Amino acid sequence: MTMTKDELRIAIDRLVEAGDEKMLERFVLDNFAKLPEDAQKEMLFAFYADALEKEADSAVISTIQKEGLDALEKLEGIKIALQEKH
Incomplete structure (x- = not known):
């Protein structure tokens, strides 16, 4: 199933709110290429900083x-x- 950019952001927001870092990390890694470039840059920076x-x-x-x-x-x-x- 292909997710829109808005659906991806909503899914990420839900995982952030749930506080499940492992699920969030897995979701982002599985869907990284589908994310907008600006979101990819933000995520890469966040992972690097972490x-x-x-x-x-x-x-x-x-x-x-x-x-x-x-x-x-x-x-x-x-x-x-x-x-x-x-």
Whole structure:
């Protein structure tokens, strides 16, 4: 079944309102070529921005985890030093 541009936008709006990101992503990927060029550009930018955000979040989490491990190692060293004094 071929959808008009308006039907595509309505379907996308419904998926956005439903909050189902996986279904929205699947629908957009399945129907990407049918979307108007301006919508394609917007979607590509949104997907790119989302990927960058997820990558940045992963980098921040990794940094926090490393700093946490470093702090634990220092605390363990302090604990051992204190035990050796007593």
